[in-house]
Structure formats: structure tokens, C-alpha cells
Amino acid sequence: MSSHKAPGLEHEVWVPAEPDYHGHPNYFKIYIGLLVLFALTVFASFIGNPMIVFIVVFSISIIKGSMVLLYFMHLKWEPKLIWILLALALMTLTFLIIGLYPDVVPVERYLVPKP
Amino acid sequence: MNTTISKKLTWRDIPQARLAVWALIAGEFAIFGGLIVMYILNRMKYETWGEMAQHTNVIAGTINTFVLLTSSYFVVKAHEAAVHRNKEKIKMWIWLTILCALIFLGIKTYEYSHEIMHGFTLPGKHLLAEGKNVETMYWSFYYTMTGLHGLHVIGGALALFFVMRGVTKTGENYHRVEAAGLYWHMVDIIWIFLFPLIYLIH
Amino acid sequence: MNTHKKHGFWHRFFFSLDHKDIGFQYMLTIFLMVSIGGFFAYVFRMHLAYPDMKVPLFGLVTNKDYNMLITNHGLIMMMWLALGMLLAVVGNFLIPIMIGTDDMAFPKLNKISYWFFLISVILMIASFFMPKGGLGGGWTLYPPLSVGDFGYNTPYQGFASRFFTANTFVLLAIVFEFTSLLMGGINFFVTTLNKRAKGMSLLKMPIVVWMINIASVLFMFSVGPLVAGTFMLLLDINVGTGFYDAYRGGDPLLWEHLFWFFGHPEVYVILLPPLGILAEIISTNSRKPLFGYRFIINMTLLAGVLSMMVWAHHQFVAGINPKAATVFSILTIIISLPFAGIILAYIATLWYGKIRFTLPMKWALGAVALFTLLGGFTGLHLGASVFDIYAHDTSFVVAHFHYTLFPTVIFGTYAAMYFWFNKFTGRHLNKTLGNIHFWLTFIFFNGFAFPLFLLGLAGQHRRIADYRQFEFLMQDPLPLYRQIATISAVILILTQFIFIFNFFWSLKKGKKVESNNPWEANTLEWQTSSPPPHGNFAVYPVVYHGPYEYNMPERDKDFTPQNEA
Numbered sequence: 025m026s027s028h029k030a031p032g033l034e035h036e037v038w039v040p041a042e043p044d045y046h047g048h049p050n051y052f053k054i055y056i057g058l059l060v061l062f063a064l065t066v067f068a069s070f071i072g073n074p075m076i077v078f079i080v081v082f083s084i085s086i087i088k089g090s091m092v093l094l095y096f097m098h099l100k101w102e103p104k105l106i107w108i109l110l111a112l113a114l115m116t117l118t119f120l121i122i123g124l125y126p127d128v129v130p131v132e133r134y135l136v137p138k139p
Numbered sequence: 140m141n142t143t144i145s146k147k148l149t150w151r152d153i154p155q156a157r158l159a160v161w162a163l164i165a166g167e168f169a170i171f172g173g174l175i176v177m178y179i180l181n182r183m184k185y186e187t188w189g190e191m192a193q194h195t196n197v198i199a200g201t202i203n204t205f206v207l208l209t210s211s212y213f214v215v216k217a218h219e220a221a222v223h224r225n226k227e228k229i230k231m232w233i234w235l236t237i238l239c240a241l242i243f244l245g246i247k248t249y250e251y252s253h254e255i256m257h258g259f260t261l262p263g264k265h266l267l268a269e270g271k272n273v274e275t276m277y278w279s280f281y282y283t284m285t286g287l288h289g290l291h292v293i294g295g296a297l298a299l300f301f302v303m304r305g306v307t308k309t310g311e312n313y314h315r316v317e318a319a320g321l322y323w324h325m326v327d328i329i330w331i332f333l334f335p336l337i338y339l340i341h
Numbered sequence: 342m343n344t345h346k347k348h349g350f351w352h353r354f355f356f357s358l359d360h361k362d363i364g365f366q367y368m369l370t371i372f373l374m375v376s377i378g379g380f381f382a383y384v385f386r387m388h389l390a391y392p393d394m395k396v397p398l399f400g401l402v403t404n405k406d407y408n409m410l411i412t413n414h415g416l417i418m419m420m421w422l423a424l425g426m427l428l429a430v431v432g433n434f435l436i437p438i439m440i441g442t443d444d445m446a447f448p449k450l451n452k453i454s455y456w457f458f459l460i461s462v463i464l465m466i467a468s469f470f471m472p473k474g475g476l477g478g479g480w481t482l483y484p485p486l487s488v489g490d491f492g493y494n495t496p497y498q499g500f501a502s503r504f505f506t507a508n509t510f511v512l513l514a515i516v517f518e519f520t521s522l523l524m525g526g527i528n529f530f531v532t533t534l535n536k537r538a539k540g541m542s543l544l545k546m547p548i549v550v551w552m553i554n555i556a557s558v559l560f561m562f563s564v565g566p567l568v569a570g571t572f573m574l575l576l577d578i579n580v581g582t583g584f585y586d587a588y589r590g591g592d593p594l595l596w597e598h599l600f601w602f603f604g605h606p607e608v609y610v611i612l613l614p615p616l617g618i619l620a621e622i623i624s625t626n627s628r629k630p631l632f633g634y635r636f637i638i639n640m641t642l643l644a645g646v647l648s649m650m651v652w653a654h655h656q657f658v659a660g661i662n663p664k665a666a667t668v669f670s671i672l673t674i675i676i677s678l679p680f681a682g683i684i685l686a687y688i689a690t691l692w693y694g695k696i697r698f699t700l701p702m703k704w705a706l707g708a709v710a711l712f713t714l715l716g717g718f719t720g721l722h723l724g725a726s727v728f729d730i731y732a733h734d735t736s737f738v739v740a741h742f743h744y745t746l747f748p749t750v751i752f753g754t755y756a757a758m759y760f761w762f763n764k765f766t767g768r769h770l771n772k773t774l775g776n777i778h779f780w781l782t783f784i785f786f787n788g789f790a791f792p793l794f795l796l797g798l799a800g801q802h803r804r805i806a807d808y809r810q811f812e813f814l815m816q817d818p819l820p821l822y823r824q825i826a827t828i829s830a831v832i833l834i835l836t837q838f839i840f841i842f843n844f845f846w847s848l849k850k851g852k853k854v855e856s857n858n859p860w861e862a863n864t865l866e867w868q869t870s871s872p873p874p875h876g877n878f879a880v881y882p883v884v885y886h887g888p889y890e891y892n893m894p895e896r897d898k899d900f901t902p903q904n905e906a
Contacts, residue, residue: 030443030876030881031881032880038535051215051219059205065334066201069340074189082335088331089331105151106161110164112165112562113166113168115646117169119649120566121180127592129183131592154535155531155534159447162530166527170566171569172566173566173599174566177566262583263582267589279584283572287572
């Protein structure tokens, strides 16, 4: 990163502790892992019960997403602030789904007939 | 705040470009997450959507997922090349990523045209005519979610292209490769969730 | 610090990347918007009190006009005035200079944010001139009404007739505005984290900077589902999807949930920056440290999280699950606690302080009093779902939200203006005019809003163009209350012209400041020249302690600037 800062503002240039402070996992291994999980997802869709399919498939998606987040996006080595930001997004979605559920799923709204 | 050359990181030490992109990613998760939450709740409510899901092209979706996963791998290799300041490799990996984006969009276009020709449109007038009102919502969600995602694929690919050009021309700002790459990974993660929810659950 | 030749007004308007210039641009644009919103309020209030009168400067108000006026008044004030002034203007002016740096982290992104905001203003104003007239569905945009009379169950007429409507343009304006604020929010957040002066830890920042950042983050997350929902509504209007159409398995209630999922955190988003401003002013004008700095921050964070769990108190009578209503009711009452704590901390700051009744202090004290006693308490009333069943959609709600919004947004903005005007312009606002402005505003705001509580309890519903059709609402003294409210409102609006005159006159001809720090305040912006140069500081400050070291026993001055060791 270049450091063309006005005199007195040099402290704003971020200098990492080591040249690249986050680890370099074996990206290829992670990629293969993702493909394996992807294949599992596709096979899982052939199970009969839709509820079980949903749970299995969604869980695998969560694992895949986490792998991309943690390793490809280096979340594992990022400071806690980023984890907090993502946790806030997750919290938002949790409140949304809990709040919306009672008014969407168990409800039989009167389907207005077309005039 | 950061004065010495070598220092332990605090819980919030992160260069500003990366911080900005992560903040953007968190915000986009809230947007797409909202759409996905609405889709899941409605899907749980209307079982007849399951038969509509059978009309999606699972093979096309599978190929697209494979393409996006691979593009994520390419973009992280581009980041590795950026860490080593290797301009040629950066160019190669990013072009490969953009190629994947184009393949994805091409397959998506093929899928859309097929579905539209079969009458599964965004407003779903043909289905309405058949009396299948509730099923039209499945397609409304399908086009909205995949369409918005497609726009983000285009945006992400453009960002990667401009970053690559900037870096190879000036030889500065290598950190931007990672920032644009982060955005691309977000696009991939969204698809990781969209694909099974739309295509696979019957 | 940059040195470059003086530029003309238009050159600065288009190209300046300086956060102070951009803040000023936002401010001028918002002055325009608030004039329109205030004018609408004048027109419909005149119509409510004197129904058949031709309102001066407008004409006869038809029912359709009335709907358009109230809807756009609400939209403009909530979306453009409140969010714009309190996030964009306050954040742009204050954040870089209070943390001791030269500009925002991403000045070009800041510029682009302004352009998106301007586009949103143009789209919004354009919506008034659409073939079918301005939007008339209520500022909350509930479908199916907001989908328009060409929406559900109507034969498809062609894209253009659906696109060139106020409904589409208002929604597009909102999308552009949200994008502008999201970009701005990221800018504020990154600037605050990465560009603070040496020695300024997060807990040594002025609390207003904390508040703006928490507000920006809260905005970012709560707006996500609504952005998705807005696209869905746009598709419903223009393409004929059925997301909110019960006939197609959609649900109008879904929009209500999405809107209020954002709408409730939004009112806290616009509450937090004024609370921060009030804290700064109260502390400086009491010559005492702010009581409970960390306590206030923790309460704010708690309130932020809780605010995402209470939204359906706007929907108690909309047909939501009654068990859910109970949960939301309890959480709503609980959320009053952190804010009560914050106000108590402000009162503790005032306690035994050497109070200086400067003009900003008058606005601040007025804001705290009205917000807490009349706005906050009636919020508890409305939070209890059983009372809300009676009071929902009556003028009681209107009075409640005007008593929460006006003291914070308007009084808070004026407090900030009177406090910081001399810093950013190098001239003082006229004190006599300022005092007249304050007292008239205070008196006539109460004259306008208080009768609305009484009218609401008597059963007067809102969004009704003509009360003469209701016998029970025409009995004395209700029409009198309506007239008192209207006349007070008109005088209130006229009083604001005093401020506008004062503002623009003082820009050019006001008394020049005699010192950089007329309020004898501690924060960093007061330690540089008035107005600050490009880059804000001739020498970038180093911070040694927090901003609230007033009347420290070991010092001889009663204040200690942050950059003084």
C-alpha cells in the first residue's frame, strides 16, 4: 500500500505485522472440498421427504458458505470487527425470519377471486 | 493508531479498502438474506411450488454452480498472485474468473429464454390463465432472486476487470485485487444458497 | 494540507471533494426539500381547519390533493429531511474534523453519494408532475393502494403507463436515496475506524461520532430487507408480479412487515445523531463532563439491538398474530429503558453544572424536555397493544410522533446549527433573531402538536380529508382544537423563515468570530481556525485525553482541549 499522506497523518497508513498477516491455506484442497459437498448436495436432493432434503441441503450450504468465508475470504484471520459485522447481518436475518414466520406460514389468507 | 512497523493486531486493525468491502458485503447479505428469508417462508407455506421447481433446469443450475465455485477458486489464486506482485498471473486468473462469469450469464440466459418460452414468466400471465395463481409467485421469486444475483455477477465481473486493468497498468494498489475478490466471493456464496433452495427442493 | 486556487461556486459544486463542501451541498438540497414538505403541511392543515376555503398559494384542496399532500409531506420529512440532515449533513460536517483528520476515507465515494442523493430528490420532485398526479397512498406505501389504480386485477395497459407514475418514481427515489446513505454510511464507518488522530482511542471520541456510526450501521442492516421489498413492489407495479397480491398468494401484510422492519430502526437511526448533538451541547454548556459516557454508548447499542425486535407495534391492528402482538408490546415497553437511561445521564450532566443558557443550550434543553415528557411517555401508551387498538391511526399517534421527531430532528438540527455555524463559516448567527426563532418555535410547536393528543383521544382519525362527515368530531371544542393546531402550525412554519433569513444573511454579513473557540469547548474542531481550511488543520492534532474534561480540579482553565497535554 502506498503511503502518500499529508504530514501529520502518517499514522493513518496501515502497516501489517508481517508482509501478509493472514495464513495461506491450501486453496486447491478447499476447492475440492467445496466440490465434494456440492456433489453431496445434488445427491441429497433425491431423498423423498422434502423437509429432510431442505434441512440437509441447507446445512450443507451453510458449511460451503462458511468454507468460502473462512478460507477464500480469509475470515479466519480477519480481526474480530469483521466477525461482528457478519454476526449483525445474521442477527438481522434471524429477527426477520422469526418476526415474519407467524404471519406467513400458518396463515390461510382469503384468496380474493378475480372479478 | 498505527505507528510502528511491526505490531500486534487489535480487534479492529484492518486496512480501509478491505473494511469497506466487508461492510458492503454485510449489507448485501442483509438484502439478499431478506429475499431468501421471504422465499423460504413462502416455500414452506405453498407446497404446490414444489411442482414448479421441477420445471427449472437442474442440469444448467448444476453446471452454473460448478462454474461459480471454480471462479471463486480462480479469484483467490489471483489474490495469491497479487500478494507476490505477479502482474502476469493476476491478469490470467482474473480473465479466467471473468470467463466463468460470462459462462454463468450465458447459461442463465439460455435457461431464462427456455422458461419464458414455456410460459413461466415473471408476472406469470399464462399460469394465471390456467388458474395457477399461487404458482406464479414461485416464478416471481425465481426471476427476482436470480435476476438480482445476475446483476451482481455483472457488477462483480466489471469491478474485477477494472481493478485488473488498474493494477497491471500502474503496478500499484495490489490490495484492490483482494477487495474486488471479496465481493466476488460474496456473489458466489449467495448462489451457494440460491441453487439448492430454488432448483433442488421438490 | 492542500493549497490551490480559489474556485467559483459552480466549480466547487461539481468538483469539490471536501467533506465540508459536500455537507453544505446536502444541506442546501435538504433546505429545498423541507420547504416543499413544510408547504404541503401548511396547505393540508389549512384545509383541515377551514375545509371549503381556497388555501392561499394553492387553491381548493380536493380529497385527492389532500391524500397527495399528507403522503408527500410524510415521505419528504422522514426520508429526505430526517435521514439526510442527521446522517449526511451532520456526519459529513462533523466526523472528519472531530476525529482530527483531513477528510473522509473515500472522498470520491462521498461525492458520488451526494449525486445519488440529488438524483433521488429530482425523482421525488418529478413524481409530483406525473400524469396521474403525486402519490397518494400514505407515506408508508402500503399495497395494494400504493400499487395504484392500474395494479392488481386491472388489465395490463403497457409498461409506460405504469412506469411514468408517481408510485414508481417515489420508489425509485427511495432506492437512490438508500443507496446514497448506504455508501455514506460505509464511508463514515471506515473513516471513524481508520483515520482517527494519534492518541484518539475509540473511547476518547466525542459521543456524537459514536452515535452517527451506530446509526449508520443500524441503518445498513435494517434497510436490507426493505431494499428487497422495494424491488418487489416496483415489480408489482411495473411488471405485474403478485408479491403483495392476496389473489396470487402474496400478502399486503408482508410489505407492512418489511417496511416497519426498517421503519422502526429508522426512527432510532434519526434519533441517535441528535442525542449525540445534545450531549455535546449539554456538556459544553454545563461546564461538566458528560455523565456516563460508556453507559450511554452501551445503552445505545442495547437500544439498537432491541430496535430490531419491536417493529410490529406499528401493525397491532393490521391483522398480525395476536400472540406476536403481545411479544412486540412487551419488547416495545422494554426499549424505553435504555433511552430513559440516556436522558437521565444528560440530566445528571446538568446537575450542579455551571449552566450557560446559550442559544444552542435552549434548543437542547427544549428538545430533551419535549422528547422525553411528551414524546417518550406517549410512546409507552402506544406500545401497549390494548391502548393502541383504540389509538391506532388517530391524531394521538400523529401527536406522539411529532413530539418525538420534531424535538429531535428539528430542535436538534437547530441546536447544531446555532452551535457550529460560527465554526464552519467564521461568522456568528444573529442572537436576537435566534432567540425570537427559538421561543416562537417552541411555543407554536406545542400549540400545534398538543391539541392533536386531545383530538386523538376524542377519536379523530388521521388521513381523513373532511371531518365534517363525522358528527362526533364536529362537536365543540374539537373544531376549535383543529383551528388552534392549524394556526399554530402556520405561525410555526412562518417562524422558520426567520432562521432562513438569519442563516443566509449571516453567511455574508454576520459578525465575524473573535476567537476560534467561542464556546470554550474541548473537541478538536474548536482548536482549528473558523472556517477550517481544506484539510481541516494546519498541524494535525495529537489527542491526550477525552473530550469532556471540563472544570478539572488540577487545571486553571475550566476546559481542556483534547489536544492539550
